[in-house]
Amino acid sequence: MTPFGAQVGHMSGKRDYYDVLGISKDASEDQIKQSFRSLARKYHPDKNPDDPDAESMFKEIQEAYAILSNPEERRKYDVFGHERPGGSPFGSRGFQGVDINFDDLFGQQDRSRGSDLLVRHSVPFQAAMNGLDDDLEIEVLKNCPSCDGSGSNIDGGSRTCPSCEGRGRIDEISMIGPFRQRVRKDCAPCRGSGRLVSDPCSECKGDGRSLQSIQVKFSVTPGIASGNRLRMRGQGEAPNSPNGRPGDLYIEIEVQKHQWFERDGADLLMALPLSFADLTLGTTVEIPHIDSENLRIKVPPSSNPGETITIHGRGLPLNANSSRRGSVTVVLRLQSPKKTTRSLKNKIKEIRAELEESIPQIEDRIREEANSRRSR
Numbered sequence: 001m002t003p004f005g006a007q008v009g010h011m012s013g014k015r016d017y018y019d020v021l022g023i024s025k026d027a028s029e030d031q032i033k034q035s036f037r038s039l040a041r042k043y044h045p046d047k048n049p050d051d052p053d054a055e056s057m058f059k060e061i062q063e064a065y066a067i068l069s070n071p072e073e074r075r076k077y078d079v080f081g082h083e084r085p086g087g088s089p090f091g092s093r094g095f096q097g098v099d100i101n102f103d104d105l106f107g108q109q110d111r112s113r114g115s116d117l118l119v120r121h122s123v124p125f126q127a128a129m130n131g132l133d134d135d136l137e138i139e140v141l142k143n144c145p146s147c148d149g150s151g152s153n154i155d156g157g158s159r160t161c162p163s164c165e166g167r168g169r170i171d172e173i174s175m176i177g178p179f180r181q182r183v184r185k186d187c188a189p190c191r192g193s194g195r196l197v198s199d200p201c202s203e204c205k206g207d208g209r210s211l212q213s214i215q216v217k218f219s220v221t222p223g224i225a226s227g228n229r230l231r232m233r234g235q236g237e238a239p240n241s242p243n244g245r246p247g248d249l250y251i252e253i254e255v256q257k258h259q260w261f262e263r264d265g266a267d268l269l270m271a272l273p274l275s276f277a278d279l280t281l282g283t284t285v286e287i288p289h290i291d292s293e294n295l296r297i298k299v300p301p302s303s304n305p306g307e308t309i310t311i312h313g314r315g316l317p318l319n320a321n322s323s324r325r326g327s328v329t330v331v332l333r334l335q336s337p338k339k340t341t342r343s344l345k346n347k348i349k350e351i352r353a354e355l356e357e358s359i360p361q362i363e364d365r366i367r368e369e370a371n372s373r374r375s376r
């Protein structure tokens with residue numbers, strides 16, 4: 001593994017999936033499911049609005065469950081841990097979260113609610129440092145303006161369907177052998193709309209909803225990461241039944257890549273390619289930084305490629321409510337010239353012999369390197 005790769009692995013500090021779910025390594029499938037459900041209820045974003053810690057816990061729980069509830073993935077995890085060959089089972093972007101239905105989790109049914117919507121939205125890297133007030137435009141089913149959502153051209157032309165009481169669905173109970181099975185069907189008299197309409201509106205054909213373009217304003221807070229979702233309560237689809245409430249709009253944020261930083265939570269990682277002379281003599285490099293103050297990287301004399309320099313407190317904010325910031329870790333790299341002129345070659349040849357004398361014999365060198373690598 002390259003020193004760079006080793007560093008990334010070490011910095012990720014991912015928690016053990018069993019610890020996340022608070023179960024032992026030999027937990028049964030039922031225990032896994034039970035623990036997941038109770039934790040997911042506790043940390044579900046619906047129960048903890050505007051709590052980024054609960055949100056990240058929720059995501060962690062989901063990820064652990066996604067792996068441990070799948071026997072094959074669980075086996076791989078038991079053998080390799082987080083460092084499994086072939087990379088993350090969730091692809092190069094890592095775990096992105098899955099949709100877990102609130103209704104499923106809490107055993108509630110709310111049929112008269114409009115659909116939730118999910119849109120993806122990309123923000124510049126700098127938003128993770130400073131936060132950002134942003135907006136986007138979406139096409140969404142809202143109450144039809146012509147009939148004011150009633151679905152009818154005339155006042156009182158729309159009434160709640162008595163068969164389904166406005167739910168639009170009816171449950172049919174049937175027996176399959178000894179089992180009662182509940183099948184949910186669209187209500188026939190109202191064709192699933194939950195209302196009976198006379199003289200239907202010509203704009204929305206009686207649905208009461210029409211596709212409208214709306215602008216949504218929202219704020220992205222410092223520390224935001226790709227995959228984070230903002231929940232805009234009531235900004236999803238209008239309900240298709242008269243007494244319902246609108247769904248929610250989720251905005252999934254994608255933070256664009258920085259020119260040179262890789263990101264690990266609030267910590268940033270970069271490689272700094274230097275000439276042989278800079279590594280040997282030491283140097284100070286100043287580069288523009290995300291907090292608009294130059295980042296000064298002091299490279300000590302006798303540095304080697306692969307060594308790292310960590311600058312604390314200059315990474316990203318930990319979250320919106322904290323003034324603390326992560327660190328910047330710089331991995332030193334050697335950049336040899338692609339082309340050397342004859343005169344440069346001659347100068348390097350001149351110092352080669354002298355250099356050989358200033359470092360140990362080749363075998364001692366190899367041995368020392370191995371020892372220091374192993375004791376790291």
Ligand SMILES: [Zn+2]
Nearest residue numbers: 161164187190
């Ligand atoms: Zn009905």
Ligand SMILES: [Zn+2]
Nearest residue numbers: 144147201204
């Ligand atoms: Zn209408």
